[in-house]
Amino acid sequence: MCAVRGLTKTYPAVRGRRGIPATPEVRATDDVRLDVRRGEIFGLLGPNGAGKTSLVRQVTGLMRPDVGSVEILGHDIVRHPERAARILAYLGQESTALDELTVSLAAETTGRLRGLDVRQARHERDAVLDELGLTPIAGRPLRKLSGGQRRLACFATALVGERPLLVLDEPTTGMDPVARRAVWSAVDRRRAERGTTVLLVTHNVIEAETVLDRVAVLDKGRVIACDTPAGLKEQVAGEVRVELVWRERAPLDVPEVAALRERAVESGRRWTLRLAPDEARAVVATVTGGAAFAALDDFTLATPSLEDVYLALGGAARQGLVRV
Amino acid sequence: MSVVPAEVLPGSALAVDEQPAREAAELGPRARLWPSLVAVYRAQLSRARVARIPLLFVATFQSVGILIMMRGVVDGGREAEAVVAGSAVLVVAFVALNLLAQYFGQLRASGGLDHYATLPVPPAAVVLGAAGAYASFTVPGTLVTAVFGCVLFGLPLTHLWVLAAVIPLAGAALSGLGAAFGLLAPRPELATVLGQLGMSAALLLGVLPPDRMPEPVRLARDLLPSTYGVEAFARTFRASPDWAYVLGDLAVCAGVGVVSLAVATWAYRRAAVR
Numbered sequence: 001m002c003a004v005r006g007l008t009k010t011y012p013a014v015r016g017r018r019g020i021p022a023t024p025e026v027r028a029t030d031d032v033r034l035d036v037r038r039g040e041i042f043g044l045l046g047p048n049g050a051g052k053t054s055l056v057r058q059v060t061g062l063m064r065p066d067v068g069s070v071e072i073l074g075h076d077i078v079r080h081p082e083r084a085a086r087i088l089a090y091l092g093q094e095s096t097a098l099d100e101l102t103v104s105l106a107a108e109t110t111g112r113l114r115g116l117d118v119r120q121a122r123h124e125r126d127a128v129l130d131e132l133g134l135t136p137i138a139g140r141p142l143r144k145l146s147g148g149q150r151r152l153a154c155f156a157t158a159l160v161g162e163r164p165l166l167v168l169d170e171p172t173t174g175m176d177p178v179a180r181r182a183v184w185s186a187v188d189r190r191r192a193e194r195g196t197t198v199l200l201v202t203h204n205v206i207e208a209e210t211v212l213d214r215v216a217v218l219d220k221g222r223v224i225a226c227d228t229p230a231g232l233k234e235q236v237a238g239e240v241r242v243e244l245v246w247r248e249r250a251p252l253d254v255p256e257v258a259a260l261r262e263r264a265v266e267s268g269r270r271w272t273l274r275l276a277p278d279e280a281r282a283v284v285a286t287v288t289g290g291a292a293f294a295a296l297d298d299f300t301l302a303t304p305s306l307e308d309v310y311l312a313l314g315g316a317a318r319q320g321l322v323r324v
Numbered sequence: 325m326s327v328v329p330a331e332v333l334p335g336s337a338l339a340v341d342e343q344p345a346r347e348a349a350e351l352g353p354r355a356r357l358w359p360s361l362v363a364v365y366r367a368q369l370s371r372a373r374v375a376r377i378p379l380l381f382v383a384t385f386q387s388v389g390i391l392i393m394m395r396g397v398v399d400g401g402r403e404a405e406a407v408v409a410g411s412a413v414l415v416v417a418f419v420a421l422n423l424l425a426q427y428f429g430q431l432r433a434s435g436g437l438d439h440y441a442t443l444p445v446p447p448a449a450v451v452l453g454a455a456g457a458y459a460s461f462t463v464p465g466t467l468v469t470a471v472f473g474c475v476l477f478g479l480p481l482t483h484l485w486v487l488a489a490v491i492p493l494a495g496a497a498l499s500g501l502g503a504a505f506g507l508l509a510p511r512p513e514l515a516t517v518l519g520q521l522g523m524s525a526a527l528l529l530g531v532l533p534p535d536r537m538p539e540p541v542r543l544a545r546d547l548l549p550s551t552y553g554v555e556a557f558a559r560t561f562r563a564s565p566d567w568a569y570v571l572g573d574l575a576v577c578a579g580v581g582v583v584s585l586a587v588a589t590w591a592y593r594r595a596a597v598r
Contacts (some may be wrong), residue, residue: 074348
């Protein structure tokens with residue numbers, strides 16, 4: 001459905017000016033190879049600045065790659081970027097083009113610009129707003145809505161005028177659980193009825209684990225892994241994550257705790273450890289008994305998440321991914 | 325949360341690599357020029373209702389203020405005609421040139437153009453739709469200013485209908501320039517500065533009577549497209565207007581409009597794909 005080969009894009013170095021420091025040359029995407037199959041929800045996961053948005057901008061024809069090819073449903077998007085608009089619907093992170101329109105007019109105008117006639121555009125507008133529960137706020141300008149509602153309204157515009165591929169850049173940012181569910185059931189309905197494919201950018205690990213069929217993990221513009229969420233998690237199946245939260249500070253006078261320190265990722269009072277299961281059991285036994293327990297505020301023991309996969313794969317952002 | 329496995333979907337391909345040799349899928353429809361132009365125009369006009377009304381008041385009060393100020397300096401005759409025509413066209417310059425430059429500058433800087441660039445809409449429809457809407461915003465303000473000026477300076481209202489040609493043609497020329505400024509300026513602040521400068525030029529060179537200007541300033545005045553709108557309008561206050569000159573001036577506006585809108589469309593294309 002969508003094949004990406006050797007996609008490379010480098011942002012040139014920027015010379016520093018007064019008040020603006022110079023930035024070196026940045027590889028936004030580095031020899032990216034991906035295959036998205038028809039009807040799947042394919043995710044791009046990675047920390048801020050990993051190159052996710054740069055990659056989808058090249059897939060949607062908004063940015064020309066330096067090298068490489070993008071092919072969607074048999075069309076060469078690098079050579080004919082204008083064809084992308086006739087194959088896919090794109091939900092970017094910005095809504096400035098729609099901010100001062102009412103929800104209803106934003107959806108209708110987008111439908112008309114996607115080639116629908118007035119009657120069709122209005123019909124689809126009503127159906128989509130109804131499906132997403134936006135009808136009660138259809139007459140309000142996007143600017144006056146809350147962040148999550150505005151995001152949902154923008155998502156609605158992406159659905160007016162059917163497309164076989166939806167490219168969604170962090171579609172659920174700021175949404176409450178009801179709105180999120182509306183988004184994913186709208187996506188599922190289109191998948192079941194028409195075989196719609198979704199390319200999803202996210203840095204939300206929990207969402208990635210629940211909605212994606214397959215996920216590519218991006219780091220510094222490179223794809224460092226690509227598999228199903230379960231398949232990726234198997235790679236680190238031998239590990240357990242232990243999180244310890246100390247009351248004030250870690251009791252380093254306890255020798256076992258002092259020995260753990262070099263293996264822990266410290267963040268304030270919180271220590272995060274990735275350990276083999278029996279090691280984890282021993283650690284829990286140590287901290288829940290004796291002198292260490294008095295200093296302990298809370299602890300959790302968890303099976304690996306995609307975040308652990310990302311860190312195990314050598315992701316650069318040591319603080320891990322954002323968990324919402 | 326997804327309950328449908330990819331494998332059971334209608335027509336789904338199981339192979340990881342689809343053969344690129346496969347026949348290309350049919351493309352969705354292209355949006356045609358006129359319907360999409362109308363859709364953009366309508367959307368932009370509704371934006372004005374939400375966000376631009378205060379600015380339209382500012383534009384009108386500014387011109388009315390200038391008229392009142394100039395009343396003390398100019399007694400009547402040719403000079404009064406220039407002042408009234410200049411103030412009326414200034415409203416067009418404020419909205420079509422200055423505000424449109426700011427709008428496109430901000431849209432481009434914030435990534436808002438991506439929305440249009442990922443829709444199968446002709447670039448001309450986006451530029452012309454927005455330019456047309458901004459030119460339309462100027463109609464009430466220009467009319468109010470023109471009527472107020474005529475009453476204040478005792479000029480005849482007979483040929484005010486010529487505004488029906490002056491507003492769209494001067495509007496085309498100035499909004500084309502505004503759109504081009506907004507889309508070409510590398511930073512949004514620069515687009516704002518260019519829009520402001522363009523409007524200041526229209527104010528100083530358009531409202532002040534030309535007879536007292538030094539030669540280089542008069543040359544600059546001749547280079548400014550709004551001047552021709554002002555001249556065309558001013559000529560119609562005479563007892564028997566020379567319609568050939570009026571048409572000539574309007575033709576210059578139209579020509580500049582075509583060129584500047586073409587440049588703006590090119591600039592839009594360039595800004596949309598980076």
